Amino acid sequence: MQRIGVAARAAAAELALTAPETKSRALLLAAQSVRDAGDAIQEANESDMQAGEAKGLTRALLDRLMLNDERIEAMAEGLEAVAALPDPVGRVLAQWDRPNGLKIARLAVPLGVIGIIYESRPNVTADAGGLCLKAGNAAILRGGSESFHSSTAIIQALRQGIAAAGLPEAAIQPMPSTDRALVGEMLRAAGVIDVIVPRGGRGLIERVMNESRVPVMAHLDGLCHVYVDGEADAKKARNIVFNSKMRRPGVCGAAETLLVDARAMAGMLPAILNDLITEGCEVRGDPAVCGLDPRVLPATEADWSTEYLDAIISVKIVNGVEGAIRHINGYGSHHTDSIVTENQETADRFLAGIDSAIVLHNASTQFADGGEFGMGAEIGISTGKLHARGPVGAEQLTSYKYVVRGTGQVRP
Amino acid sequence: MQRIGVAARAAAAELALTAPETKSRALLLAAQSVRDAGDAIQEANESDMQAGEAKGLTRALLDRLMLNDERIEAMAEGLEAVAALPDPVGRVLAQWDRPNGLKIARLAVPLGVIGIIYESRPNVTADAGGLCLKAGNAAILRGGSESFHSSTAIIQALRQGIAAAGLPEAAIQPMPSTDRALVGEMLRAAGVIDVIVPRGGRGLIERVMNESRVPVMAHLDGLCHVYVDGEADAKKARNIVFNSKMRRPGVCGAAETLLVDARAMAGMLPAILNDLITEGCEVRGDPAVCGLDPRVLPATEADWSTEYLDAIISVKIVNGVEGAIRHINGYGSHHTDSIVTENQETADRFLAGIDSAIVLHNASTQFADGGEFGMGAEIGISTGKLHARGPVGAEQLTSYKYVVRGTGQVRP
Structure with missing residues (x-):
């Protein structure tokens, strides 16, 4: 975790200052890389599927896990759609002048390092990784153990695209194994991970909300x-x-x-x-x-x-x-x-x-869907009231900072 | 906690739908009520000061604790300044139409119930209570034990003003005693309290961040x-x-x-x-x-x-x-x-x-101050990246909801 965290922070610092065009280029190259790696991804998925069947996963879970040409193409197209979105970083959210001449601006900045913990839907790997990158964040991904080989193959493809654009591969990192203790390590990584986004069923999300020392963007039930x-x-x-x-x-x-x-x-x-x-x-x-x-x-x-x-x-x-x-x-x-x-x-x-x-x-x-709202893509629907509520897209994966320009002002 | 929580939720539901004028009126009446209760507040403060001196509090801490005519007047004026601020609830943060005719608006709404845990600065009682009310939130206040009598007297005055405006007194509630275990109860009150705002030194804030099951708006050091x-x-x-x-x-x-x-x-x-x-x-x-x-x-x-x-x-x-x-x-x-x-x-x-x-x-x-930024008043400076960063004023004490108006649309 320590090593992954250091690499993620360094990548986040670089991504925060990366030009919009470079991030878009990285996303387009990642899309192409996912297409090119289609066979390898399907092979990895095949082994996940066999293990899942042997384990007796339900049909619904196996369907979530399964990848075919169409679903791989959909991931690539999703990344291209995210590339085409307006860049959410650097937006001027507000600006005003003070009577003493100070010029104050509230500017959107990346959140930093985002930890995403999700169940065995391999496509979340590309969706979440792409959205995080768009918003200038480094992502640490921990998918469900049943989709480990599929996710690993997808992350490898994404990282090839990112590296080809000259950005640090550590922009998207997987947790190194499916050991459940590693989830606990992510949840205790305050100061290393800035926010945890859990995606999955009630059990996962309640565990995350109860154990996490890192702020959580909650996605609870849809009742x-x-x-x-x-x-x-x-x-x-x-x-x-x-x-x-x-x-x-x-x-x-x-x-x-x-x-x-x-x-x-x-x-x-x-x-x-x-x-x-x-x-x-x-x-x-x-x-x-x-x-x-x-x-x-x-x-x-x-x-x-x-x-x-x-x-x-x-x-x-x-x-x-x-x-x-x-x-x-x-x-x-x-x-x-x-x-x-x-x-x-x-x-x-x-x-x-x-x-x-x-x-x-x-x-x-x-x-109730980020795409239907015109937000391009979403990482989920937040039911918490802090930070983001409703669909969480690239804009919601940013924070802000105040930039104050003066001419020598001191406070009386 | 259970009883306080139920009353707070009911008050929050009412405050969320209260007209801006009524909230302003309640704040003005609360300011007057603080002035009228000046003698009682100073008497309560006197007993806190005597206990503090007997306990050997440092001069700096005693100075923070002390209330005089001037400081009581400053609290009243602070409430009047908050009353005069624009109402942060109901602001249209964004709105757009979709090709299918759906009209989407992102509207500011209160956060709900805010728990504020602070050290022995009695004036925070009025500042924090006033800002929460302005933003349509119910507040549960837990001040430092050394300021218990002062805070209780101030809260009583605030509640008189609130009741005189026809709003529920439970809009501002104190924790009933200085028992430290009650802080733990607040931190475990997920679902009852929507957000905890700790104000104080490193020890307090680290305890809150480590123990809280409720989302925290972090105010850490200013290095x-x-x-x-x-x-x-x-x-x-x-x-x-x-x-x-x-x-x-x-x-x-x-x-x-x-x-x-x-x-x-x-x-x-x-x-x-x-x-x-x-x-x-x-x-x-x-x-x-x-x-x-x-x-x-x-x-x-x-x-x-x-x-x-x-x-x-x-x-x-x-x-x-x-x-x-x-x-x-x-x-x-x-x-x-x-x-x-x-x-x-x-x-x-x-x-x-x-x-x-x-x-x-x-x-x-x-x-680095909400007043200097022109935000009127602040509850503190957030060093976290989620939700609010920098000065936390009335606007930052709101969340939002999406209001979608259709004419019978269904999703294809």
Whole structure:
């Protein structure tokens, strides 16, 4: 850790002063290098996949782990997209003059050294490494043990591209083994690592948040809600609920609980339930919802705080927008919540009253995504309130400094 | 803690939706209430002072603890100044439209519940409580045990003002006793407290950073430097060095180490040393500096990483701006550092290369202060890179949320 940390700090110091063109060039060369290394990456992935099958990983986990030509090309294109983003470093965030003549500017600077701890999705290696580089940060990557060979091959390709642009290879470093103790070393590396970004399931993230001595950019659960108001447009409500749950039930922006205004229950809910159940979604409802459709299973108290990440949804009747706000702020994870209503005042009340990173009016919760926000790429969705909230892209991977220019001023 | 936390969360939810005028009114009423309670506050302070003297507190600590008419009036005026600041909540930080018609806005929102742990400076009670309220946050205050009676009396006055404006008294709550275990309870209150702000000496801040399960806005040492370049204006250099150290040697923005370009040693340093020593400053220098003036004591390695907070300064000869950057990034605390030079290119190199919250050109390090920056008031100077860096005022005590307005959009 000591050796990796020293190399990372030196690389970060150099990257902080690197011109935007050079960073973009390094990202483009890294993209090409990933393409060129396609066979080697797939070979490494093959060995991870075999070990994963032998270990009895679920189909979903094996699918996350698997790399093919298409996914490798997507990584390369992701790096090219990041290269094309505006450089987030050096932005003038604010500037003003003081009566004593001091000129003050708040300028965006890199965070420094970012430690990323993620599960066995090898593509995160390229996404996270690329975003860190774009923002002038050195990255220390620790992927899941099941993807170790794949990640190592990807990092090697990235480093070739970086070196070809004349930048230090230590801009992106892997942790040297899958030893779990190394995660602990990263979490204790205050002063060496400036921020830890955990990406993964609840277990990983809770461990990181509990153990870390390094500041953490928290990405917790996405327990997202759709609230259908009594004054909703019935067609919008059907579309938005169905899309929020079923477009991709396993993403963090997928809806897990549907709240329906008592006034909308009889008129709108039966069709919504039918859409979901017909498509194979399991519905767990409160007693009133169970009474509407015999295919609805009874929900338990635990359902209101469960992130299914699957084709399952819990449904509850609430009393208007105030009931929805109370439920969401009480049970939600402060990630993403949407209201469907034609009443602007009701919408404004919801948007102001819900304490979440993303609040939407008449739109699907599945828009909770840096790409959909136009931020180019994201390292995840932050549910913490410090520093970055919502999608974390290249801009959110910067800090700032104050640059003060004087002409000899001293303080009276 | 549980009871305090529940009350704080409820107050925070109400404050988040409170109109700017109401918060300002509460601050003005709190200021008046502090004035009206002047006698009671001084009486409480008297008992803290007597206990402090009996305990053998140093003169400096007793001076920090002491309240008189003037200091009470300053607290009231501080609250009025905060009332007059622009409201930081609801600011539109960014907004843009997406090709699919979604309208995205990033709006400033309060952080929520802020825990402030500070040493025995009773005035921090009013400053911190006022700034938290301005930014729509509930505050849980834990002052030093030596100032317990003073802080309690001040909090009581603040709460009277807040209640008179119709806001919940739990907007500002004290921890109920000086039991040190209560600090630990605050540090473990993740989910109840959103952020901990420690204000005080190294021991307190290191304990907080090591133990806290709640995100911390770090305020570490101010190991600040002035670098006098070979192309400095000699008069500016004398003024800036003298002011950076001697205006108030005990503040966090005071210079602790002076670095002098080898080219400026013979020409500029003797007069600078003479200014400092004549004024009673102890100078500890490297061998070359010792050779310039017999009154200079030899510096040890430890001096380069010591925050004296006193009329003591360490002085070292370096090779130009690169030598200065290496020294400062290696030994400094990333707080505030200044270069004195007439060469714009050299200045730019320093301002870009120094990894500190505040970097200055031709100005005293003692400008490191929210008031001097025009931010109205500050809760401290953050040396961390996450969230806020440099002076932490009302704006820095906010987070943001994304408000997305659609017309029925679903994600393809």
